[in-house]
Amino acid sequence: MHQPLEAQAIAVKAAGIAISLVRSVPAPLKSIADQVIRAASSVPANISEGHGRSGRDRIHHWRIAYASAKEVDVHLQLLLQSGAIDRHRAKEALDLFDSVRAMTWRLIHPK
Numbered sequence: 001m002h003q004p005l006e007a008q009a010i011a012v013k014a015a016g017i018a019i020s021l022v023r024s025v026p027a028p029l030k031s032i033a034d035q036v037i038r039a040a041s042s043v044p045a046n047i048s049e050g051h052g053r054s055g056r057d058r059i060h061h062w063r064i065a066y067a068s069a070k071e072v073d074v075h076l077q078l079l080l081q082s083g084a085i086d087r088h089r090a091k092e093a094l095d096l097f098d099s100v101r102a103m104t105w106r107l108i109h110p111k
Contacts (some may be wrong), residue, residue, distance in 0.1 A: 003106065004009075004062075005051065006102055007107065009042050010103070011040050011047055011069070011100045013045045014040070014100060015043055015044055015082050017096065018072055018093045018097075019036070019037050019040055019041070021076070021079075021093065022037060022085065026084060026086065029079060029084050032078055032079055033106065035071070036076060039069075039072045040072045042064065044065075045065075046065035046102065047062065049061045062104050062107045065100070070101065072093075076093060076094055076097075077094075078092050
């Protein structure tokens with residue numbers, strides 16, 4: 001089963017970009033930046049943990065990864081709309097998290 005490992009690799013890249021984007025967010029928006037860091041780091045961690053589990057426990061971790069990827073998306077969109085983060089890098093992270101959500105969805109709902 002190589003798909004979880006591919007999803008994890010993409011999630012690590014997406015999380016790295018997202019975390020680097022929010023490192024210099026202005027003080028009034030720091031709480032949103034903190035949420036980005038927590039949610040972004042949760043995505044690859046839960047994909048990895050799910051890969052090491054079996055049965056419903058495995059699916060549970062992949063669901064958390066999927067939901068965390070959705071959460072990161074919203075927080076990055078808010079910071080993007082406020083002008084606090086770089087548009088090009090944010091789009092890159094958003095696109096990568098979209099790919100992770102698609103891959104994770106397929107892990108949760110195999111055919």
